[in-house]
Amino acid sequence: MITAVLLGGGNLALHLYDALQKSAACRVVQVYNRSLHKIGHLGSEVQITNDPNQLATADVYLLSVSDDAISKVSECLIGVNAIVAHTSGSATLEVLPNNGRRACFYPLQTFTKGLSIDYRTVPICLEAEREEDLIILQRMAASISDSVYRISSQQRQALHLAAVFVNNFTNHLYLIGKELCAQNNLPFDLLRPLIKETAQKIERMDPLVAQTGPAKRGDQKTLARHQLQLQDKIVKEIYFLLSESIKNTYKIP
Amino acid sequence: MITAVLLGGGNLALHLYDALQKSAACRVVQVYNRSLHKIGHLGSEVQITNDPNQLATADVYLLSVSDDAISKVSECLIGVNAIVAHTSGSATLEVLPNNGRRACFYPLQTFTKGLSIDYRTVPICLEAEREEDLIILQRMAASISDSVYRISSQQRQALHLAAVFVNNFTNHLYLIGKELCAQNNLPFDLLRPLIKETAQKIERMDPLVAQTGPAKRGDQKTLARHQLQLQDKIVKEIYFLLSESIKNTYKIP
Numbered sequence: 395m396i397t398a399v400l401l402g403g404g405n406l407a408l409h410l411y412d413a414l415q416k417s418a419a420c421r422v423v424q425v426y427n428r429s430l431h432k433i434g435h436l437g438s439e440v441q442i443t444n445d446p447n448q449l450a451t452a453d454v455y456l457l458s459v460s461d462d463a464i465s466k467v468s469e470c471l472i473g474v475n476a477i478v479a480h481t482s483g484s485a486t487l488e489v490l491p492n493n494g495r496r497a498c499f500y501p502l503q504t505f506t507k508g509l510s511i512d513y514r515t516v517p518i519c520l521e522a523e524r525e526e527d528l529i530i531l532q533r534m535a536a537s538i539s540d541s542v543y544r545i546s547s548q549q550r551q552a553l554h555l556a557a558v559f560v561n562n563f564t565n566h567l568y569l570i571g572k573e574l575c576a577q578n579n580l581p582f583d584l585l586r587p588l589i590k591e592t593a594q595k596i597e598r599m600d601p602l603v604a605q606t607g608p609a610k611r612g613d614q615k616t617l618a619r620h621q622l623q624l625q626d627k628i629v630k631e632i633y634f635l636l637s638e639s640i641k642n643t644y645k646i647p
Numbered sequence: 648m649i650t651a652v653l654l655g656g657g658n659l660a661l662h663l664y665d666a667l668q669k670s671a672a673c674r675v676v677q678v679y680n681r682s683l684h685k686i687g688h689l690g691s692e693v694q695i696t697n698d699p700n701q702l703a704t705a706d707v708y709l710l711s712v713s714d715d716a717i718s719k720v721s722e723c724l725i726g727v728n729a730i731v732a733h734t735s736g737s738a739t740l741e742v743l744p745n746n747g748r749r750a751c752f753y754p755l756q757t758f759t760k761g762l763s764i765d766y767r768t769v770p771i772c773l774e775a776e777r778e779e780d781l782i783i784l785q786r787m788a789a790s791i792s793d794s795v796y797r798i799s800s801q802q803r804q805a806l807h808l809a810a811v812f813v814n815n816f817t818n819h820l821y822l823i824g825k826e827l828c829a830q831n832n833l834p835f836d837l838l839r840p841l842i843k844e845t846a847q848k849i850e851r852m853d854p855l856v857a858q859t860g861p862a863k864r865g866d867q868k869t870l871a872r873h874q875l876q877l878q879d880k881i882v883k884e885i886y887f888l889l890s891e892s893i894k895n896t897y898k899i900p
Contacts, residue, residue, distance in 0.1 A: 561842075565859075578802045589813050589814075594846075595759060616714070623804065
């Protein structure tokens with residue numbers, strides 16, 4: 395049984411806690427957070443602490459805190475002879491105390507408070523300084539997910555950037571769509587089935603093949619009218635640039 | 648029973664045909680297409696024709712052809728005393744022959760060849776010159792969908808523009824994500840669960856609340872590093888503009 399101490403109390407930490415506690419290969423022996431407020435509800439099932447000097451002994455210390463806090467929080471792990479892994483998509487291993495066993499355990503998913511998720515579908519991307527540690531992390535990851543990858547720091551940073559496009563930016567496009575509806579007294583519900591189908595299509599199709607719309611067709615008349623319809627300057631520019639990018643992709647004049 | 652002649656042989660037309668043929672309130676009596684090639688497979692169940700002078704008599708003529716073709720194809724309907732409706736999100740009613748019974752029957756969804764869809768979830772947006780015709784179209788729409796809206800031309804054009812953002816542009820962001828993966832020897836499969844969850848979140852959440860990421864957090868360090876990681880000039884600009892737009896939305900300095 396792999397033992398782990400989890401440091402953090404955010405959405406990612408709490409979803410990870412749930413998944414690990416159900417796994418047969420791993421057990422979380424303690425959860426640390428600076429304030430007990432966010433982890434208090436776990437107190438009946440696991441040891442909790444807000445004292446960085448009272449951390450339990452474990453095989454793995456998992457730091458699931460914001461990027462900026464990794465360095466500071468991990469100070470309490472200086473000299474620890476165990477795997478010290480953060481869960482960040484963008485932080486390097488160098489932000490961790492240099493004990494020769496630094497690692498990353500990055501679940502590539504968006505986690506929302508109160509929304510449960512099937513962790514077995516969440517890709518977990520691993521990196522470790524020591525080969526033996528990677529094997530331990532692989533066992534741990536495989537016990538909660540069916541999709542475990544070993545990737546380099548550079549690959550992880552590219553992945554994190556790609557995630558910004560398909561998650562953060564996509565969500566912002568949903569918001570622009572919602573606002574265009576609101577400006578015309580239309581409910582956002584009108585767009586929800588389209589949003590769902592657009593994503594579902596991609597489960598089986600290549601986005602290169604799935605593309606449709608006026609830019610893809612080179613339909614200049616519609617492109618020009620849409621530009622006129624848009625009032626917000628920055629949204630107008632977004633429309634223009636994304637259309638240009640689509641035209642470039644398909645070599646549309 | 649409402650009778651309809653369907654004109655067109657594309658994805659939208661064929662999905663609409665399937666839905667209408669299963670409905671209890673409506674029957675497609677004929678399908679017209681310029682070339683029989685695309686509609687030949689329907690020949691055993693419905694009358695098909697490629698001769699615009701041989702159109703059957705019906706209550707409704709549904710033109711499910713590309714925007715540019717509506718005007719030309721509908722020439723064969725000049726003087727017809729029946730509902731003449733196109734299915735376009737962006738065309739005005741004026742492109743149809745002026746028989747005083749012009750209308751629009753716009754299913755707001757993306758239709759893909761070979762991918763079946765639950766038509767009951769597809770919003771259908773209606774517009775008609777004559778109030779009595781609207782009632783007929785409402786009966787027809789309600790017989791295939793649970794979500795029928797009466798909207799104006801202006802609302803429909805706004806909706807079509809919103810659909811470009813949440814469908815066409817979102818799909819292009821998926822492609823950018825895929826290319827960032829490919830450039831780093833990572834499979835696109837890594838992003839698929841995130842894409843799915845990003846869309847699913849929106850089924851119950853407002854996109855304004857669902858937003859996460861470096862721009863929302865005002866995380867300048869990550870924003871700057873991401874910009875450096877991007878090589879393609881236009882993709883770099885897209886990153887910058889979408890980040891600015893997110894920062895503006897949440898008043899992030």
